[in-house]
Amino acid sequence: MDIFDQCREFDFIRAYGVDGVPAYFRPVQPADRPGEVEIDGRSVVMAGSNDYLGLAQDPRLTEAVVRAVRRLGSGCSGSRPLSGTRDLHEQLEHACAAFLGREAAVIAPSGFQTNLMLAGLLGRGDVVLGDRQNHASLVDAVRLSGARYHRYRRGGVDQMEQLLAEAGPNAGKVIVTDGLFSMEGDLCDLPGIVALARRHRARVVVDCAHDLGVLGASGQGVPEHFGLEDQVDLVTATFSKSLGSIGGVLAGPAQVIDFVKYTARASVFTAAMAPPAAAAALAALEIVQAEPARRAHALDVAERMHNGLRALGFDTGHSVSPIIPVTVGDRETCLLLWQRLLDGGVYANPIVAPGRPAGEEIIRASFTPAHTDAQLDRALEAFATAGRAAGVIPRTPPASWTPVRIARPTAGPDTGPEPGPRPSAGIAPQRQAPVATVPIR
Ligand SMILES: Cc1ncc(COP(=O)(O)O)c(C=O)c1O
Structure with missing residues (x-):
């Protein structure tokens, strides 16, 4: 067999596209405003980078x-x-x-x-x-x-x-x-x-x-x-x-x-x-x-966005960090939600197979200290509109939701010289603030 055969058979738009346009390998250029990028000549909020401290354009x-x-x-x-x-x-x-x-x-x-x-x-x-x-x-x-x-x-x-x-x-x-x-x-x-x-x-x-x-x-x-x-x-x-x-x-x-x-x-x-x-x-x-305050700011922004998304009805999984995995659960909906977000002015990352197992697709979002409050609010609005349009969240926000437990530093070591009791899988150490269920006012 010719190893090139598989390339001729591979239809990347059907595999990784929405409305005939591929979702991946799109040119994403820095924009004039920090916290935003330019895609197809349009400035959108960047919620898809790993620039966790907002230093890439410093x-x-x-x-x-x-x-x-x-x-x-x-x-x-x-x-x-x-x-x-x-x-x-x-x-x-x-x-x-x-x-x-x-x-x-x-x-x-x-x-x-x-x-x-x-x-x-x-x-x-x-x-x-x-x-x-x-x-x-x-x-x-x-x-x-x-x-x-x-x-x-x-x-x-x-x-x-x-x-x-x-x-x-x-x-x-x-x-x-x-x-x-x-x-x-x-x-x-x-x-x-x-x-x-x-x-x-x-x-x-x-x-x-x-x-x-x-x-x-x-x-x-x-x-x-x-x-x-x-x-x-x-x-x-x-x-x-x-x-x-x-x-x-x-x-x-x-x-x-x-x-x-x-x-x-x-x-x-x-x-x-x-x-x-x-x-x-x-x-x-x-x-x-x-600038240790930059780190604290990054975690504050993460907390605000996790909780903002959870209040809208999104599931952000077990994350305790600026990485926000918005659960979607199937490939078509994931790519659709990604496109609707982009239409609404937010660039985030659609993660489908092979990046995730089938059925566990997510939109991976992250926000940084470079984002302004207005940009963060705009992103939440876009997530609300796109999430409802794609059927990922209900039209009415949930009556209550569980706040995220961000992995913030505390004064002493977690376990002392001998390793102590372990946190359960995927959960931040037990020294985190107790989790409460937050009612929506
Ligand atoms: C856990 C982990 N290790 C290593 C790498 C590779 O780093 P780089 O992309 O800088 O080559 C990545 C990148 O995605 C990563 O997530």
Whole structure:
């Protein structure tokens, strides 16, 4: 058979389109007003980015990019081990290691590639446990390494005890997880993961792609949120979300980072990160540390929008974060709701298979500190109109609804030195404010 046959048969408009227009790969341009983007020449509220802190268009990042491109050029034309390393790369690695409280860090040109570097630590015979919804890049890293990969359901890591117990004495044991899940917006069960890892001397790797800069008192992400930084062996993160740039970082013990730098194929056989991207990430990291109020604001905005949508009758699932998964449940309705939202002046993300299992389609929305109150209100109005038109919410709002429990930082560590009782699957730690049912006035 010819591998091109499948391409001729693939009808992407029927698969991923509404009214004859594809819903994906549409050009989305920055607009004059922060919080908005231009699509088909029209300015709409951007509710579909991962720019959780509203830094992507920050003039300080732009300035840093311009300075870097003037001094170092647009690219490095070489790999890091050979001619590609610049002072800026090393500054960014030191800054990331310091921010994450780790001995050392290595950066890569994307978050995906950062995770692929983990393959350099794994080999055939090693046993890796991972959440079923772990990001594709973590799954691919394990596949590339040849290690055995076992997937568990959220909150069900302790059911994997036997697998670790049975792994031979020579098998490396690792539990790898997203910190904050990119589609559901809920947290991994880090206390449970850490407890299991300790019992079996397994290593713990947390991908903080979506929580870096957003969760935890100082923005270190999910390990800090749970007060379990010391129990996590390696942290990976990307610069393409809250840091408004592109690239990623792997941070941990210096010996391990050096080993990965020198041996991982995804580190050695690729060109160095472009200087403008490194400069933007560094500038954003400085802002994250200098402006903790931005993080608090992001969580306030998230709370307001979750609750605004819930008050209209939408289901935003188990999310405890700025990721708002609006449940739809079938592909056609999901694409229809997305189109109606766009007609109403809001761009959000329709997530259908393969991004979600069939029957669990969502509109993924997120809002940022860059949005004004007026933009947020406009977005809620558009969701109300589109949701009713698509039959996703009732014409009359519900009499009561349950407010979201945002994963806000609190003063002390969550579990102390020994991992304590675990939150139930997908729910934020128990230190959150008690949930009440809010009557609609
Ligand atoms: C959990 C997670 N890890 C890694 C990545 C890859 O990061 P990047 O898109 O910056 O390559 C993503 C991106 O969507 C992600 O959600």
